[in-house]
Amino acid sequence: MKPAIFDYEVATSIEHAVRLLSSSDNSKIIAGGQSLMPIINFRLLEPSLLVDITRLPDLQGIKSTLGGGISIGASTKHHELETSLLIKERFPLISDAMKHVAHLAIRNKGTIGGSLSHADPAAELPLLMLLLDAVLHITGPTGLRKISVKEFLVGALTTILEDNEILTRIDIPSLPKRTNFAFNELSQRAGDLALCAVGVTISMSSGMLGRTKKIKDARIGLMGVNDTAIRISEAENLLIGRSSLDSSIIDQVAQICTSTISPNTDLHASADFRRHLALQMTKKTLTEAWEKAQASKTSENQNKENQSEENL
């Protein structure tokens, strides 16, 4: 289980990395190597050139952006996302879900850009970025382009990235005010790839001047049950505008999600079992998110209180 011979170059700038990638018709980017190394050790891939992008400062770190969003360099490690106070404050959903990303040793090496570019249908990062409407910066020979995660994810282990393009940065816009969320994942063992995971966010209207609070924005995403992480817009639309959720709506939403996905059968779970998980976990996750939304107070300082109250 040793890789075939390859060349290795360390990129000194993003442009240099793009040039190196373009210099060979069988090049691959290496950052944390947590997915790539097993693949090349099994000789499932035999790249002739590995371009190391871990020493590019532009690709590091988490920055605050105007309007309460953040911007994350693609070589930022999972563990940094997991422990970042800025993320905990602005996107507690990420902090919460990161503990499901493999094991600590892997989170210490693996990068967010690597996970997104690998596009494993059972990996957390694509789902989280899909839920948060992230915008991806992609740099190639012709410069920078920005696209949505939905456009980026093409299929299992497949993205729109060209061989000489690099995912360099991920921008996450702020969430609407009064957003609550829930995230649930099931894997065989702690740290394994998910058999199914569901993330839900619910954002309520302000309810000022005695108006009834309503769902202003709702997002439902699933992974492990489709060839990519998937948002279920039909189910989301069913929630928007509602001031209450009863079990029949929750059932209906879960049914829509389950009929939208197309799960695979593999060694660990049949398509039927994955559908069962999608149905039950959607109900559970939506219920939890709704209960949190209900429990939240109606003051203008909604967001801050959510955080202290629920220890997100």
Place this chain on the structure above:
Amino acid sequence: MTNKYIGSRVKRKEDPRLLTGNGRYVDDIKIVGQLHIAFYRSDHSHARICNIDTQAAKCSPGVIDVFTEKDICEYYSPVIAQSRMKNYQATVMSILAKDKVRYVGEPIVAVVAESRYAAEDAAALIAVDYEALPFITDPKVAAQLNAPKLHEELDSNILVERSFRRGDVEQAFWKPQVHIKEQFRFNRKTSVAMENRTYLANYDCTLNHLTLYSSTQVPGIIKDALSDLLNIPGNELRVIAPDVGGGFGGKTSLYPEEILVVLLARKLKKPVKWASDRLEDLTTTSQAFDELIDAEIAVDADGKILGLKAEVIGDVGAYSIYPWTAGIEPVQVISFLPGPYKIENYDAHVRAVATSKSPTGPYRGVGRPCSTFVMERLIDLASEQLDMDPKEMRLKNLVQPDEFPYKAASGIVWDKSGFVEGLNAACDAINYDELRDQQARARDEGRLFGIGISTFAELTGIGSRISASPGMPINTGTETASISIDSTGSIVARFGVASHGQGLETSLAQVVAEHLNVSIDSVRIIHGDSDAVAHSTGTYASRSAALGSGAAILATRALNVKLLKIASILLGDEEENIFIQDGFFFNKNTDKSLSLKALAKAYYSQMGSIPAELKEEIGDLSATKTYDPLWGTTSSATHVVALEIDRISLKVKISKYIVAEDCGQMINPLIVEGQVHGGVAQGIGAALFEEMVYDEQGQALSASLADYIVPAATEIPRIDIEHLDVELPPTLSGVRGMGESGTIGAPAAIANAISDALAPLDQYVTELPMTPERIFRLVQAAQNPSS
């Protein structure tokens, strides 16, 4: 004598080394100039080899040479596991596949190169043309006499066939109150030791001597086999098992790669190493119990078992493994099926069937994880029909304390062990009645909460009267200890047994120190080396504590006789007035004393201190003794587990786990508890996670640790242990073996608890492992009874 070490929680002497990363495993041993092997392995499960093209590989950079079977066949005799069993058909295994391949992963070509990288690059250039032969993957089909044969020279694919019969089974099954008939399946698993199999052979041309460093549990067996197969005199061959990172049975057999490194080191006159990677280890290390069991039990209205029947097919894979044979696992399923219960009428039949999959071999618990799973399920199924508590039904049928020795239906004789005491102790410790109340409340809330019991017995520490594998013609019944005190007064105790995680360096030092009355720090244990003693087989079958400590006691006794004679002369008094304590000899009548070190120096180095004729009689200060426990002894235990199945995820969460076990005299409770914890963890793996999945073409699908799921620390609950103190067994040290009991009891207890949890849905377990997927299917079946 007061016990100072035996029974004490002595910290393991090997742990500082192992836990700080300073263990020395085979792959840590690097000899200047060592060459590396990579194999081209079959990707067909059953095919004829038409052509092998190694030309490009031979020209690849760094390659020394490339070997196929025809290049090496003249240097060795093929591997044939012999047996005295009737109806046994031996298989012939070559090192590299000859003419045809019989499982995916079978080695065909060996590339020797300057590095493993270069060897793998060259192996990737090898091209083999195959002619596909019929897949032989379903053991039921393979067992039919007209099925295509895996080994053409044999009469059929049935390598072993055996029956046990006692009493009048027809009568027992004549209209019993309860008649349970069920088919059980325990799917194939594998050992997954942390250290993959690794071998390094070093040939010293100047001395004409070969040393094999092997990650083996059985250096003695390997030495004997290699001496025969390669025709090397034993004094030119030494097999060393240095630190070995787990075995679980997977390192008890002789492997083709192991013979090849020795053969090539001799041929190339260079050190040759092969370290398997995880893919090779998962697909080529001997795999475990792949059994299909049709079983029936007849029970009267009082819950008394009237009769038991079983028809077993064991899928043993491609070859009858050396030296244990294909009989080791399947035959012991029916040897042990009646368990610790009084069953007068028994009829069981087993066939070990060759298929085009990796060979199976001994695995921790051998036979008994399967037999216990089946028997304990049958008891629970019967007790449910009788509306009797499963604990009650067990109590009625267990061999009672006054009924030992008891000859079980298969002929095994149980010496006295705490069968009933174990069941009661486990149930008391877990507060069984209160747990049943808790279950009733949980069920009222619609929760799937289950309690499972398993009670079992095993033979351990067996001596020369029973082979460790039925019919196997090698001596597994004795072990030797050789203890010596040198001219500096240092104590070295040499054993043939070989530790691969069990802590024998500590437990055997405890025994030696106790019986020589010296400090444990002054005792050095040498093990895992064929040069340590003249004959040994190694560590397997829960034997090393019982046999090793017995040999140690005999050797210390003989050595103490010598020491007393010398001390009486040096201290000037009769032997009966001399005693030894903490490494000093004292004269009861005077205040004179003498340290062991001073005694040794005086004996060896002071001319004239000991009369010449006595010195001739005593010889050096050493004693070598061999211990044979003859029939061995019974170990027994009861496991009780409480668990809950999550309604959404269908995952099993174990909330309580208790083991009450009778292992006789504990040498070191810390080590005993560690063995129980590790065994139960592995049993939880077998019950819930681990499965070696093959498709119908014989391709191993779970060939990585992402797909072959072993439980991690996060999946293992707290495990509580009750040690029983019933009656010391007939072994010399009073020790019963206990290395395997965890893996034997856990699958059955968990299968029963899952069945109990699913009882409100009228579903139960007949197959292991019970993955969330399998539980999902049972829940589905409950919801759609028609489909």
